[in-house]
Amino acid sequence: MADVKTEQLGLRITPTAKALLREAAVREHRSASNMVEHLIFEYCETNNIAVVVNNPPTKTGKTTP
Template sequence: MARTKNEVLTIRTTAEVKALLKLAAERERRSAASMIEVLVLDYAKAHGLAFPESGPGRKGAGK
């Protein structure tokens, strides 16, 4: 099932980091936003991070 994307993330970074992000995204044929998502999810998987049982946008949130 597709995830609903309804959150906005704004960051400040250096020109060098932005250029590296652009290069990585182009290499993967992705947008910068999609590349950031992939990088965060890969990091989470590699480091054993998991989504909370309930939270914003999750079933059962607020119960």
């Protein structure tokens, strides 16, 4: 499996929301960042928001199929 490039996202949340995120992540055996990503995708799926997969260019500059 090819490595997927990640991006940073800085945001401010309340201490309560942070504690809830950490607890949810622990229960799911996930990192906090993976839990946020999981929740985003779950929300999009539930609310019929299309997830567009961005095919990054290869070393030759061509996009993958």
